[in-house]
Amino acid sequence: MAKTGSGEKGQPDYGWRFQGKIVRLCEDRSVQMDESSHLMERALRQMSMEYFALDRCLQCGICTEGCPHTKLETNARFSPRSFIQKARLGLLDLSGEDLWLCTQCGQCKLICPYEIPFLDVMISLRSLVVEQGAGYVPASIKGVLSSLSSAGNPWKEDQSRRGEWHADRDRSGNTSGRQDAVMLFVGCLPSYDKRAQKIARAAAELLQRAGVAFDILGEAEVCCGESALRAGDQGTFERLKAINTRNLAKGGAKRIYTLSPHCYDVMKNRYDGLETGGCQVYPFVILLHELISKGALPVRNGVHKRVAYHDPCLFSKHHSIITEPREVLRNIPGIELVEMEHSGEKSFCCGGGGGGVWRDTARGERLAEIRLEEALKTGADILATACPYCLTMLEESARGEERYQDLKVMDLCELLREGVFS
Secondary structure (H helix, E strand, O other), rough: OOOOOOOOOOOOOOOOOOOEEEEOOOOOOOOEEEEEEEHHHHHHHHHHHHHHHHHOOOOOOHHHHHOHHHHHHHHHOOHHHHHHHHHHOOOOOOOOOOHHHOOOHHHHHOOOOOOOOOOHHHHHHHHHHHHHHHOOOOHHHHHHHHHHHOOOOOOOOOHHOOOHHHHOOOOOOOOOOOOOEEEEEHHHHHHHOOOHHHHHHHHHHHHHHHHOOEOOOOOOOOOHHHHHHOOOOOOHHHHHHHHHHHHHHEEEEEEEOOHHHHHHHHHHHOOOHHOOOOOOEEEEHHHHHHHHHOOOOOOOOOOEEEEEEOHHEEEEEOOOOOOHHHHHOOOOOOOEOOOOOOOOHOOOOOOOOOOOHOOOOOOOOOHHHHHHHHHHHHHHHHHEEEEEHHHHHHHHOOOOHHOOOOOOOEEEHHHHHHHHHO
Protein backbone atom coordinates (compact mmCIF):
# COMPACT_ATOMS: atom_id res chain seq x y z
CA MET A 1 0.00 0.00 0.00
CA ALA A 2 1.41 3.38 -0.98
CA LYS A 3 2.47 5.84 1.64
CA THR A 4 0.00 8.70 1.65
CA GLY A 5 -0.61 9.90 5.21
CA SER A 6 -3.64 11.56 3.66
CA GLY A 7 -6.14 10.59 6.32
CA GLU A 8 -8.40 8.88 3.79
CA LYS A 9 -10.41 5.97 5.08
CA GLY A 10 -8.56 2.68 4.64
CA GLN A 11 -5.20 4.35 4.17
CA PRO A 12 -2.42 4.02 6.73
CA ASP A 13 -1.20 7.10 8.54
CA TYR A 14 2.40 7.27 9.65
CA GLY A 15 1.70 9.21 12.81
CA TRP A 16 1.22 12.92 13.32
CA ARG A 17 1.54 15.45 16.08
CA PHE A 18 0.29 19.00 15.78
CA GLN A 19 2.88 21.55 16.89
CA GLY A 20 2.00 24.44 14.64
CA LYS A 21 1.96 22.13 11.61
CA ILE A 22 1.38 18.52 10.63
CA VAL A 23 4.57 16.56 11.17
CA ARG A 24 5.06 13.34 9.22
CA LEU A 25 6.89 10.66 11.12
CA CYS A 26 8.57 7.53 9.85
CA GLU A 27 6.38 4.79 8.46
CA ASP A 28 4.71 2.55 10.99
CA ARG A 29 2.21 0.23 9.41
CA SER A 30 1.23 -1.12 12.82
CA VAL A 31 -0.62 2.12 13.62
CA GLN A 32 -3.98 2.42 11.90
CA MET A 33 -5.99 5.56 12.61
CA ASP A 34 -9.72 5.15 13.18
CA GLU A 35 -12.30 7.36 11.51
CA SER A 36 -12.44 9.90 14.36
CA SER A 37 -8.68 10.37 14.13
CA HIS A 38 -8.98 11.05 10.39
CA LEU A 39 -11.72 13.57 11.07
CA MET A 40 -9.56 15.28 13.67
CA GLU A 41 -6.63 15.54 11.27
CA ARG A 42 -8.83 17.10 8.59
CA ALA A 43 -10.33 19.50 11.13
CA LEU A 44 -6.89 20.45 12.42
CA ARG A 45 -5.84 21.26 8.88
CA GLN A 46 -8.88 23.54 8.56
CA MET A 47 -8.08 25.17 11.91
CA SER A 48 -4.40 25.62 11.13
CA MET A 49 -4.26 29.31 12.06
CA GLU A 50 -5.62 28.61 15.54
CA TYR A 51 -3.18 25.81 16.06
CA PHE A 52 -0.24 27.84 14.85
CA ALA A 53 -1.16 30.17 17.72
CA LEU A 54 -1.13 27.24 20.14
CA ASP A 55 2.55 26.83 19.43
CA ARG A 56 3.14 30.01 21.43
CA CYS A 57 1.95 28.29 24.61
CA LEU A 58 4.76 27.78 27.12
CA GLN A 59 2.60 25.69 29.49
CA CYS A 60 2.95 28.27 32.28
CA GLY A 61 -0.42 27.24 33.78
CA ILE A 62 -1.78 30.74 34.36
CA CYS A 63 -4.90 29.85 32.37
CA THR A 64 -5.59 26.80 34.50
CA GLU A 65 -5.13 28.76 37.70
CA GLY A 66 -7.76 31.23 36.52
CA CYS A 67 -10.25 28.69 35.14
CA PRO A 68 -13.34 28.52 37.39
CA HIS A 69 -13.62 24.76 36.98
CA THR A 70 -10.39 24.21 38.89
CA LYS A 71 -12.23 25.52 41.98
CA LEU A 72 -14.55 22.52 41.83
CA GLU A 73 -13.00 19.31 43.13
CA THR A 74 -15.25 17.25 40.88
CA ASN A 75 -13.94 19.03 37.76
CA ALA A 76 -10.33 19.47 38.81
CA ARG A 77 -9.32 17.26 35.87
CA PHE A 78 -10.36 20.05 33.46
CA SER A 79 -7.38 22.17 32.55
CA PRO A 80 -6.96 24.64 29.67
CA ARG A 81 -3.20 24.05 29.79
CA SER A 82 -3.67 20.30 29.43
CA PHE A 83 -6.15 20.80 26.60
CA ILE A 84 -3.70 22.95 24.69
CA GLN A 85 -0.86 20.49 25.12
CA LYS A 86 -2.96 17.54 24.00
CA ALA A 87 -4.23 19.51 21.01
CA ARG A 88 -0.67 20.31 19.98
CA LEU A 89 0.22 16.62 20.22
CA GLY A 90 -2.94 15.37 18.54
CA LEU A 91 -3.82 13.36 21.66
CA LEU A 92 -7.19 14.84 22.60
CA ASP A 93 -9.85 12.39 23.70
CA LEU A 94 -13.17 13.71 22.40
CA SER A 95 -15.20 10.81 23.70
CA GLY A 96 -15.78 12.25 27.19
CA GLU A 97 -17.45 15.25 28.81
CA ASP A 98 -14.35 17.39 29.33
CA LEU A 99 -14.83 19.22 26.04
CA TRP A 100 -18.22 20.42 27.28
CA LEU A 101 -17.10 21.75 30.66
CA CYS A 102 -15.72 24.98 29.21
CA THR A 103 -18.24 27.79 29.76
CA GLN A 104 -16.45 30.17 27.38
CA CYS A 105 -16.21 32.68 30.24
CA GLY A 106 -13.00 34.12 28.81
CA GLN A 107 -10.94 34.24 31.99
CA CYS A 108 -8.15 32.21 30.37
CA LYS A 109 -8.06 34.57 27.40
CA LEU A 110 -8.03 37.58 29.69
CA ILE A 111 -5.02 36.48 31.72
CA CYS A 112 -2.94 34.54 29.18
CA PRO A 113 0.35 36.41 28.64
CA TYR A 114 0.70 34.87 25.15
CA GLU A 115 -2.87 35.51 23.90
CA ILE A 116 -3.61 31.88 23.12
CA PRO A 117 -7.06 31.69 21.38
CA PHE A 118 -8.37 28.97 23.69
CA LEU A 119 -12.04 29.88 23.22
CA ASP A 120 -11.81 29.67 19.43
CA VAL A 121 -10.05 26.34 19.68
CA MET A 122 -12.79 24.94 21.94
CA ILE A 123 -15.50 26.05 19.51
CA SER A 124 -13.61 24.47 16.61
CA LEU A 125 -13.18 21.20 18.49
CA ARG A 126 -16.87 21.14 19.37
CA SER A 127 -17.63 21.77 15.72
CA LEU A 128 -15.54 18.74 14.87
CA VAL A 129 -17.64 16.66 17.26
CA VAL A 130 -21.07 18.11 16.44
CA GLU A 131 -20.84 18.54 12.70
CA GLN A 132 -18.54 15.64 11.83
CA GLY A 133 -19.48 13.13 14.52
CA ALA A 134 -15.96 12.71 15.89
CA GLY A 135 -16.85 12.37 19.57
CA TYR A 136 -19.32 12.72 22.42
CA VAL A 137 -22.11 15.31 22.55
CA PRO A 138 -24.28 15.49 25.72
CA ALA A 139 -27.89 14.49 25.08
CA SER A 140 -29.14 17.84 26.39
CA ILE A 141 -26.94 19.73 23.92
CA LYS A 142 -28.12 17.51 21.08
CA GLY A 143 -31.71 18.27 22.01
CA VAL A 144 -31.15 22.03 22.14
CA LEU A 145 -29.32 22.06 18.80
CA SER A 146 -32.11 20.03 17.22
CA SER A 147 -34.72 22.45 18.57
CA LEU A 148 -32.77 25.50 17.43
CA SER A 149 -32.45 24.05 13.95
CA SER A 150 -36.09 23.04 13.55
CA ALA A 151 -37.98 25.61 15.62
CA GLY A 152 -35.70 28.60 16.14
CA ASN A 153 -35.68 28.29 19.93
CA PRO A 154 -34.22 25.79 22.46
CA TRP A 155 -37.54 24.15 23.43
CA LYS A 156 -39.35 23.66 20.08
CA GLU A 157 -41.95 26.17 21.22
CA ASP A 158 -44.31 27.69 18.70
CA GLN A 159 -43.14 31.03 17.31
CA SER A 160 -46.57 32.47 18.04
CA ARG A 161 -45.70 32.26 21.75
CA ARG A 162 -42.66 34.55 21.44
CA GLY A 163 -44.72 37.60 22.24
CA GLU A 164 -46.75 36.13 25.10
CA TRP A 165 -44.74 38.03 27.70
CA HIS A 166 -46.34 41.32 26.64
CA ALA A 167 -49.87 40.02 25.95
CA ASP A 168 -51.29 41.52 29.15
CA ARG A 169 -49.39 44.80 28.88
CA ASP A 170 -50.14 48.16 27.34
CA ARG A 171 -48.21 48.24 24.07
CA SER A 172 -48.87 51.91 23.35
CA GLY A 173 -45.13 52.53 23.57
CA ASN A 174 -44.38 50.02 20.82
CA THR A 175 -44.55 52.31 17.81
CA SER A 176 -43.31 50.38 14.81
CA GLY A 177 -42.52 52.67 11.90
CA ARG A 178 -41.47 55.71 13.93
CA GLN A 179 -38.10 57.08 12.97
CA ASP A 180 -36.93 57.32 16.58
CA ALA A 181 -38.10 53.85 17.61
CA VAL A 182 -35.54 51.43 19.02
CA MET A 183 -35.69 47.67 18.61
CA LEU A 184 -35.81 45.51 21.73
CA PHE A 185 -34.30 42.12 20.91
CA VAL A 186 -35.84 40.04 23.68
CA GLY A 187 -34.07 36.68 23.38
CA CYS A 188 -35.29 33.16 24.07
CA LEU A 189 -35.39 32.96 27.88
CA PRO A 190 -37.23 36.28 28.40
CA SER A 191 -39.63 35.33 25.60
CA TYR A 192 -40.61 31.84 26.76
CA ASP A 193 -39.45 31.17 30.31
CA LYS A 194 -42.04 32.22 32.90
CA ARG A 195 -39.42 33.49 35.35
CA ALA A 196 -37.34 35.32 32.75
CA GLN A 197 -40.45 36.91 31.21
CA LYS A 198 -40.46 39.20 34.25
CA ILE A 199 -37.23 40.72 32.92
CA ALA A 200 -38.86 41.53 29.58
CA ARG A 201 -41.95 43.04 31.25
CA ALA A 202 -39.83 45.17 33.55
CA ALA A 203 -37.74 46.37 30.59
CA ALA A 204 -40.86 47.33 28.60
CA GLU A 205 -42.37 49.19 31.55
CA LEU A 206 -39.16 51.14 32.09
CA LEU A 207 -39.07 52.15 28.42
CA GLN A 208 -42.67 53.25 28.54
CA ARG A 209 -42.08 55.30 31.67
CA ALA A 210 -39.10 56.99 30.01
CA GLY A 211 -41.14 57.72 26.89
CA VAL A 212 -38.89 55.66 24.63
CA ALA A 213 -40.62 54.38 21.50
CA PHE A 214 -39.72 50.78 20.91
CA ASP A 215 -40.70 47.75 18.91
CA ILE A 216 -40.09 44.01 19.06
CA LEU A 217 -39.85 41.42 16.32
CA GLY A 218 -42.29 39.09 18.08
CA GLU A 219 -42.92 36.02 15.96
CA ALA A 220 -40.26 37.16 13.49
CA GLU A 221 -37.51 36.86 16.14
CA VAL A 222 -35.61 33.59 16.39
CA CYS A 223 -32.76 32.62 18.70
CA CYS A 224 -29.66 34.76 18.22
CA GLY A 225 -27.75 31.52 17.66
CA GLU A 226 -25.09 32.08 20.32
CA SER A 227 -25.72 28.70 21.94
CA ALA A 228 -25.40 26.96 18.58
CA LEU A 229 -22.21 28.82 17.77
CA ARG A 230 -20.50 28.03 21.07
CA ALA A 231 -21.62 24.41 20.84
CA GLY A 232 -19.93 24.11 17.46
CA ASP A 233 -23.02 24.02 15.23
CA GLN A 234 -21.93 26.62 12.72
CA GLY A 235 -24.59 25.70 10.18
CA THR A 236 -27.49 26.28 12.55
CA PHE A 237 -25.95 29.53 13.74
CA GLU A 238 -25.61 30.86 10.19
CA ARG A 239 -29.26 30.06 9.42
CA LEU A 240 -30.52 31.77 12.58
CA LYS A 241 -28.28 34.77 11.94
CA ALA A 242 -29.62 35.13 8.40
CA ILE A 243 -33.25 35.12 9.62
CA ASN A 244 -32.66 37.70 12.33
CA THR A 245 -30.52 39.93 10.12
CA ARG A 246 -33.20 39.97 7.45
CA ASN A 247 -36.06 40.65 9.87
CA LEU A 248 -34.18 43.30 11.83
CA ALA A 249 -33.46 45.10 8.57
CA LYS A 250 -37.17 44.99 7.71
CA GLY A 251 -37.98 46.44 11.13
CA GLY A 252 -36.13 49.60 10.19
CA ALA A 253 -34.70 50.42 13.63
CA LYS A 254 -31.16 51.75 13.67
CA ARG A 255 -30.55 50.97 17.34
CA ILE A 256 -31.02 47.45 18.69
CA TYR A 257 -30.95 46.74 22.43
CA THR A 258 -30.60 43.20 23.76
CA LEU A 259 -31.75 41.92 27.14
CA SER A 260 -29.08 39.22 27.18
CA PRO A 261 -25.29 39.65 27.08
CA HIS A 262 -25.22 36.47 24.99
CA CYS A 263 -27.40 38.03 22.29
CA TYR A 264 -25.35 41.21 22.44
CA ASP A 265 -22.00 39.45 22.12
CA VAL A 266 -22.92 37.32 19.13
CA MET A 267 -24.80 40.09 17.33
CA LYS A 268 -22.02 42.60 17.92
CA ASN A 269 -19.20 40.27 16.87
CA ARG A 270 -20.79 37.90 14.35
CA TYR A 271 -23.78 39.65 12.74
CA ASP A 272 -21.65 41.45 10.16
CA GLY A 273 -24.69 42.35 8.07
CA LEU A 274 -26.23 44.55 10.76
CA GLU A 275 -23.65 47.30 10.95
CA THR A 276 -23.20 47.37 7.18
CA GLY A 277 -26.95 48.01 7.05
CA GLY A 278 -26.64 50.93 9.44
CA CYS A 279 -27.79 49.17 12.62
CA GLN A 280 -25.96 49.44 15.93
CA VAL A 281 -26.30 46.86 18.72
CA TYR A 282 -26.15 47.75 22.43
CA PRO A 283 -26.85 46.00 25.73
CA PHE A 284 -30.10 47.14 27.36
CA VAL A 285 -28.23 48.12 30.53
CA ILE A 286 -26.40 50.80 28.53
CA LEU A 287 -29.73 52.34 27.54
CA LEU A 288 -30.88 52.32 31.16
CA HIS A 289 -27.68 54.05 32.21
CA GLU A 290 -28.17 56.74 29.53
CA LEU A 291 -31.81 57.33 30.47
CA ILE A 292 -30.99 57.73 34.15
CA SER A 293 -27.98 59.96 33.41
CA LYS A 294 -30.05 62.44 31.39
CA GLY A 295 -32.98 62.42 33.84
CA ALA A 296 -35.44 60.64 31.56
CA LEU A 297 -36.01 57.85 34.06
CA PRO A 298 -36.41 59.30 37.57
CA VAL A 299 -35.76 56.83 40.37
CA ARG A 300 -37.50 58.17 43.46
CA ASN A 301 -38.49 55.13 45.51
CA GLY A 302 -36.10 53.68 48.02
CA VAL A 303 -35.04 50.04 47.91
CA HIS A 304 -33.34 49.69 51.26
CA LYS A 305 -31.33 46.55 50.67
CA ARG A 306 -27.72 45.45 50.57
CA VAL A 307 -27.04 44.39 46.97
CA ALA A 308 -24.16 42.38 45.50
CA TYR A 309 -23.82 42.65 41.72
CA HIS A 310 -22.74 39.61 39.71
CA ASP A 311 -20.95 40.60 36.51
CA PRO A 312 -21.97 38.43 33.54
CA CYS A 313 -18.78 37.15 31.93
CA LEU A 314 -19.71 38.39 28.47
CA PHE A 315 -20.10 41.90 29.86
CA SER A 316 -17.09 42.13 32.14
CA LYS A 317 -14.47 39.90 30.51
CA HIS A 318 -15.43 40.25 26.85
CA HIS A 319 -16.76 43.82 26.54
CA SER A 320 -15.57 45.68 29.68
CA ILE A 321 -19.13 46.65 30.64
CA ILE A 322 -18.52 46.97 34.36
CA THR A 323 -19.21 50.54 35.49
CA GLU A 324 -22.64 51.15 33.91
CA PRO A 325 -24.61 48.41 35.73
CA ARG A 326 -23.19 49.58 39.06
CA GLU A 327 -24.07 53.19 38.29
CA VAL A 328 -27.65 52.12 37.60
CA LEU A 329 -27.79 50.39 40.98
CA ARG A 330 -26.21 53.35 42.80
CA ASN A 331 -28.97 55.59 41.44
CA ILE A 332 -31.62 53.57 43.29
CA PRO A 333 -32.12 55.27 46.67
CA GLY A 334 -31.36 53.17 49.72
CA ILE A 335 -29.26 50.52 48.00
CA GLU A 336 -25.96 49.63 49.62
CA LEU A 337 -23.81 48.16 46.87
CA VAL A 338 -21.26 45.61 48.05
CA GLU A 339 -18.62 43.73 46.07
CA MET A 340 -17.98 40.00 46.15
CA GLU A 341 -14.53 38.46 46.28
CA HIS A 342 -14.43 38.17 42.49
CA SER A 343 -15.91 41.16 40.67
CA GLY A 344 -15.45 43.22 37.53
CA GLU A 345 -13.30 41.49 34.94
CA LYS A 346 -12.33 38.95 37.61
CA SER A 347 -15.97 37.97 38.14
CA PHE A 348 -16.59 34.29 38.88
CA CYS A 349 -18.57 32.50 36.18
CA CYS A 350 -22.08 31.22 37.00
CA GLY A 351 -21.58 28.21 34.71
CA GLY A 352 -24.27 29.12 32.17
CA GLY A 353 -22.13 30.06 29.19
CA GLY A 354 -20.82 27.81 26.43
CA GLY A 355 -23.97 25.69 26.59
CA GLY A 356 -23.71 25.17 30.36
CA VAL A 357 -27.20 26.55 30.93
CA TRP A 358 -28.61 23.60 28.96
CA ARG A 359 -26.63 20.88 30.71
CA ASP A 360 -28.00 19.05 33.75
CA THR A 361 -25.32 19.61 36.37
CA ALA A 362 -25.64 17.91 39.75
CA ARG A 363 -25.45 19.82 43.01
CA GLY A 364 -21.91 20.03 44.24
CA GLU A 365 -20.69 20.40 40.65
CA ARG A 366 -22.20 23.82 39.92
CA LEU A 367 -20.08 26.94 39.57
CA ALA A 368 -23.14 28.94 40.64
CA GLU A 369 -22.89 27.44 44.12
CA ILE A 370 -19.43 28.95 44.58
CA ARG A 371 -20.81 32.31 43.47
CA LEU A 372 -23.73 32.08 45.90
CA GLU A 373 -21.28 31.46 48.73
CA GLU A 374 -19.38 34.59 47.77
CA ALA A 375 -22.63 36.56 47.89
CA LEU A 376 -23.46 35.19 51.35
CA LYS A 377 -20.09 36.36 52.68
CA THR A 378 -21.00 39.97 51.80
CA GLY A 379 -24.20 39.83 53.84
CA ALA A 380 -26.20 40.81 50.75
CA ASP A 381 -29.98 40.66 50.74
CA ILE A 382 -30.11 40.66 46.94
CA LEU A 383 -27.79 39.14 44.34
CA ALA A 384 -28.38 41.20 41.21
CA THR A 385 -27.25 40.47 37.68
CA ALA A 386 -27.95 41.61 34.12
CA CYS A 387 -28.15 38.28 32.28
CA PRO A 388 -31.06 35.81 31.94
CA TYR A 389 -28.61 32.88 31.94
CA CYS A 390 -26.91 34.06 35.12
CA LEU A 391 -30.28 34.65 36.76
CA THR A 392 -31.38 31.11 35.89
CA MET A 393 -28.16 29.43 37.04
CA LEU A 394 -27.96 31.34 40.34
CA GLU A 395 -31.63 31.11 41.19
CA GLU A 396 -31.91 27.42 40.35
CA SER A 397 -28.86 26.61 42.47
CA ALA A 398 -30.26 28.58 45.41
CA ARG A 399 -33.75 27.08 45.19
CA GLY A 400 -34.57 24.63 47.98
CA GLU A 401 -31.37 25.31 49.90
CA GLU A 402 -32.03 26.65 53.38
CA ARG A 403 -28.74 28.51 53.58
CA TYR A 404 -29.79 30.71 50.64
CA GLN A 405 -33.39 31.36 51.71
CA ASP A 406 -32.65 34.99 52.68
CA LEU A 407 -30.74 35.74 49.48
CA LYS A 408 -32.94 36.91 46.60
CA VAL A 409 -31.68 36.72 43.02
CA MET A 410 -32.95 39.50 40.76
CA ASP A 411 -32.27 40.99 37.36
CA LEU A 412 -31.15 44.59 37.29
CA CYS A 413 -34.31 45.54 35.32
CA GLU A 414 -36.52 44.13 38.06
CA LEU A 415 -34.63 45.96 40.77
CA LEU A 416 -34.72 49.27 38.89
CA ARG A 417 -38.43 48.84 38.27
CA GLU A 418 -38.96 48.71 42.03
CA GLY A 419 -37.13 51.99 42.35
CA VAL A 420 -39.17 53.62 39.60
CA PHE A 421 -42.67 52.27 40.27
CA SER A 422 -42.97 51.04 43.88
